[in-house]
Amino acid sequence: xxxxxxxxxxxxxxxxxxxxxxxxxxxxxxxxxxxxxxxxxxxxxxxxxxxxxxxxxxxxxxxxxxxxxxxxxxxxxxxxxxxxxxxxxxxxxxxxxxxxxxxxxxxxxxxxxxxxxxxxxxxxxxxxxxxxxxxxxxxxxxxxxxxxxxxxxxxxxxxxxxxxxxxxxxxxxxxxxxxxxxxxxxxxxxxxxxxxxxxxxxxxxxxxxxxxxxxxxxxxxxxxxxxxxxxxxxxxxxxxxxxxxxxxxxxxxxxxxxxxxxxxxxxxxxxxxxxxxxxxxxxxxxxxxxxxxxxxxxxxxxxxxxxxxxxxxxxxxxxxxxxxxxxxxxxxxxxx
Amino acid sequence: xxxxxxxxxxxxxxxxxxxxxxxxxxxxxxxxxxxxxxxxxxxxxxxxxxxxxxxxxxxxxxxxxxxxxxxxxxxxxxxxxxxxxxxxxxxxxxxxxxxxxxxxxxxxxxxxxxxxxxxxxxxxxxxxxxxxxxxxxxxxxxxxxxxxxxxxxxxxxxxxxxxxxxxxxxxxxxxxxxxxxxxxxxxxxxxxxxxxxxxxxxxxxxxxxxxxxxxxxxxxxxxxxxxxxxxxxxxxxxxxxxxxxxxxxxxxxxxxxxxxxxxxxxxxxxxxxxxxxxxxxxxxxxxxxxxxxxxxxxxxxxxxxxxxxxxxxxxxxxxxxxxxx
Numbered sequence: 001x002x003x004x005x006x007x008x009x010x011x012x013x014x015x016x017x018x019x020x021x022x023x024x025x026x027x028x029x030x031x032x033x034x035x036x037x038x039x040x041x042x043x044x045x046x047x048x049x050x051x052x053x054x055x056x057x058x059x060x061x062x063x064x065x066x067x068x069x070x071x072x073x074x075x076x077x078x079x080x081x082x083x084x085x086x087x088x089x090x091x092x093x094x095x096x097x098x099x100x101x102x103x104x105x106x107x108x109x110x111x112x113x114x115x116x117x118x119x120x121x122x123x124x125x126x127x128x129x130x131x132x133x134x135x136x137x138x139x140x141x142x143x144x145x146x147x148x149x150x151x152x153x154x155x156x157x158x159x160x161x162x163x164x165x166x167x168x169x170x171x172x173x174x175x176x177x178x179x180x181x182x183x184x185x186x187x188x189x190x191x192x193x194x195x196x197x198x199x200x201x202x203x204x205x206x207x208x209x210x211x212x213x214x215x216x217x218x219x220x221x222x223x224x225x226x227x228x229x230x231x232x233x234x235x236x237x238x239x240x241x242x243x244x245x246x247x248x249x250x251x252x253x254x255x256x257x258x259x260x261x262x263x264x265x266x267x268x269x270x271x272x273x274x275x276x277x278x279x280x281x282x283x284x285x286x287x288x289x290x291x292x293x294x295x296x297x298x299x300x301x302x303x304x305x306x307x308x309x310x311x312x313x314x315x316x317x318x319x320x321x322x323x324x325x326x327x328x329x330x331x332x333x334x335x336x
Numbered sequence: 337x338x339x340x341x342x343x344x345x346x347x348x349x350x351x352x353x354x355x356x357x358x359x360x361x362x363x364x365x366x367x368x369x370x371x372x373x374x375x376x377x378x379x380x381x382x383x384x385x386x387x388x389x390x391x392x393x394x395x396x397x398x399x400x401x402x403x404x405x406x407x408x409x410x411x412x413x414x415x416x417x418x419x420x421x422x423x424x425x426x427x428x429x430x431x432x433x434x435x436x437x438x439x440x441x442x443x444x445x446x447x448x449x450x451x452x453x454x455x456x457x458x459x460x461x462x463x464x465x466x467x468x469x470x471x472x473x474x475x476x477x478x479x480x481x482x483x484x485x486x487x488x489x490x491x492x493x494x495x496x497x498x499x500x501x502x503x504x505x506x507x508x509x510x511x512x513x514x515x516x517x518x519x520x521x522x523x524x525x526x527x528x529x530x531x532x533x534x535x536x537x538x539x540x541x542x543x544x545x546x547x548x549x550x551x552x553x554x555x556x557x558x559x560x561x562x563x564x565x566x567x568x569x570x571x572x573x574x575x576x577x578x579x580x581x582x583x584x585x586x587x588x589x590x591x592x593x594x595x596x597x598x599x600x601x602x603x604x605x606x607x608x609x610x611x612x613x614x615x616x617x618x619x620x621x622x623x624x625x626x627x628x629x630x631x632x633x634x635x636x637x638x639x640x641x642x643x644x645x646x647x648x649x650x651x652x653x654x655x656x657x658x659x660x661x
Contacts, residue, residue, distance in 0.1 A: 013439070054522055074525045081526040087519035091541040100537075101527035132624070152527060 001065035001155045001188050003028040003051060008060035010046055020046040022212035023060070028156075028205065030065075033182055033189045035199035035220075038209035039235065044192045047209070048158050051190065053077045064155050080149030080187075084161040086141045088133040094120075094144055095129035101152040119147040122184070139170045146178075150187065157189045163198065175201060196236055200224065208232055230255065230330045239328075240300045246331060255328040258289070258303035262323040263314060275319040276300070290314075292322060385603055388596035400586070400594035401601060408574045409582040410601070412490065416565075416578060417558040420498040424554050428505025429547060433539065436513035437521075450510075454503050461500050462567025465492055488570030493578065496564040501557045508550030512543045545620075552613045556606050579605075 004027040011019040021043040028034035036044040049055040051062055053074035061070045069077050089097050098119055099112040107115075120126050123143040133141055142162060149157060162178070163171040179202055182189060193199050199206050200220045207217040215235075216228040227233035233255035234241060242254040266273060279299065280291040288309045290302040300322070304312075314320060357363070389397050400406060435447055453461060467473050469486040479486060486492045520542065524534045540547070562580040569576040571585065579602045586595035 052526055054525070075528045075530065077526075078528075079526055081523065083519050083523060085517075085519050087523040089520055089524075089538060089542075091544075100524065100529075104528045104533060148523075148527070 002030040002063075003034075003156055003188065003190060004063040005047070005051065006061045006063075008047065008050055008062065009058045010043075010050055010055060011058060019043075019058075019212050021050065021057075024209070024212070024214055025060075026207045026214055026217050028188060028190055028207075030188050031186045032204040033191055033202050034205040034207060035203035036190060036192045036207050036209060037196060037199040038194065038215075040194055041211075042209040043212040044194075044209050045160055048160055048190060048192045051156075052079050052081050052158050054081075078152070078155045080152070080154035080157045082142075082145045082149050082157070082159045082162050084164045086133075086145040086165075088141055088145055088148070090133050092132075093129060094125070094131045094133075094136075097133070097144060098148045098151050100148065105152065115151060119151060122181070123147045138166050139174055142166065142174060143177075146181075150185065155188070157187045159189065159191045161192055161194070163193075163195075178202060200236075208235065210235070227255070227328055233328045233330070238301070242298065251332040253330045253332070255330070256300070256324050257326070258301040260324060260326040261300065261302045262325060263290070263292070263302060263304065263312060264321045264323065265312060265314060265318065266321055273321070276322045278314060278316055278318045278320060281314075281316045292320065294322065382603060385596055385599050388592065389600035391596075392593050396593045397597045397600075400591070400597035403594075405574050405577065406582060406598055406601075409577045409579045409598070412493070412577065413559050413579040413602075413605075415490070416494050416497050417555055419494050420501055420558045421551060421555050423498055424502050424505045425547065425551050427502065428507075428550060428554075429509050429540070429543070431506045432509035432513050432543075433535075435510055437518060450503055450506050452503075453500050458500055458561065458563030459567055462496050462564035465496050465499070465564075465568050487568050488572065488576060490576065492568035493565050493576060496568045497558050497561050500561050500564045501554045504554040504557060505547065505550035508546045508553070509543050512546030513539075516542055548613070548616060552609055556609050559605055559609075560602065 006025050008021050008024045009019055010021040024043070024047060026034075036047055038044045046055060050057050051064075053069070053072065057070065061068055063069065064077070064079075089100065092100070095113075095116050098116045099107075102112040102115060116129065117126075120128060123146060125140060125143060125147075128136070128140070128144075133144070136144065142165075146157075146159075146162075163174055166174065175198060182202075191199070191202060203220060205218070206220050206223050208215045208223060210231050216223055216232045223232060224236050227236065230241075230253050233239050237257045239255040239257050242256070244252045244254065246252050266275065274295040276292040276294050278290055279293050280289075282289045283306060286306050288304050288306055290304070292300050292302055294300055302322075358366075431446075431450060435443060435450075466487050468475055469479060469492065470476055471480060471487075473487070484491075486495065520538050521534050524538045529537070560580055561578075562584070565578055566581060566584075569578065569581055571577060571581060573585070577585065579598060583595050583598045583602065586598060
């Protein structure tokens, strides 16, 4: 069931002049994972809370499965929400946590128990019914929160930074797990994250937000390969930015991704060539991150594979030739 | 390196590890100072009260306690606490809920007002009610016209006690609510719970320890309140005399055994309150441990370890991947 937001505006209290969400429209396709991606303060969490109904928009409409839910209260909106803190009921067992929504809906005890067992097997935590949240690890709590959100078969699943509170290794494992999990459940999912890797890996649709507005929306590779603005280009992929001036005086920004740069050692006499110098070199697993200084004095980040580096025989302090295989160029609209 | 790890592991039970702990003489000094201080300020006075009460044997003690005037004071004290404590429990939880969940104009003023009964002297708290409800007070003429007695009567004592003990529950519950945040309430909301369901099934169980602790403190203070009650009571023996006031009267009459006998009774009420608190805490801890053991047992019996999925997310930490140094 799709989610559609149209011209959503929300500002908070004293800062009415600065809108947290300043006129956002987007749609999340049915059965897919849509990532709401953006730096902190971009309004992504507020947007998710607006969709859940935990905040009321100043203006705009929200549709879930085609129906206008803008003025439907949270408790009747049929959304599953997973909080960054998981928000498990600490005084209830795992069983009671998951069954809570069903008990509110007056489901029979047998039906609730059956659904709890089904969900626990889905999240691979069979036999944990009588545990309390305090007795679970972070990753386990996260999965219980997910099961609890899905227990009442919501129309959409909303995840607010679901891996934010986990350490790096568990986060990567859970990310893969969630991806497989979604293939099984096929629930329309909205995922808030500030981690571009998470968004690119988990989602089929990305809405990139900046300063309470949509910077660009589309398939992950579309945003990555065809950024619509300098912000998108620099946010995704950690690009190098080079500024220059066009003949008519307008400023030109050129974005080059670290892995779109090829390095080579000059084979001939180098005295007549302008070369870059390798200033830093860090091996991170199978990849190598380098910083080279261009003849203009500007630094440039470069990423190559370990294998490539060994073949090239480049080491710290070497003078190298730099070739850019792909770049995005933006010309500022206004003349200076 | 391995030596340190071994020490820490050996110490990671109930025993303190030698690495993390203070030197023995530091520990001994700190504990000694604390014990001495507690002995002088708490244990000694309490034992003096009981010793003096029984200094002439049990019979004079019983005579003082079973006097009709004492019995009436006990009755009044219990009645006052019986009204003031439930009122403050309800209003305290409501006020804490309001302050921690909602933003509204004048919120900080309200929080300050909640603390007011603590910051003014109890004597002044009593005077406020005399000025409001006394014969010369604001509502005095209206009250005497309708033949309602508040000051120098039981209602005044109850009102003054409620006022003085108001912050106790509110403060405790507010601190707990603010520390726990409202994520769980919001989660319940998204699952379809109504406001009342959230209050009874999520919020109240969440803050129950804070509330119970607040109620116990409130009860102790309500039974022991002297200043405010002294101003509004009028000290009418057998009618408007609470236990603390009765102690003072007996003492002023040089009836030391009687005074200490009633004081011992009052101290016993406080001790019983604390015992109730302790037993509730113990009960809860036992229940939690039993549940944890049962959960552990259930899990083992349900899923034999050999059949459990070889899942990377299993609690046992997987070896860290070699990140290639």
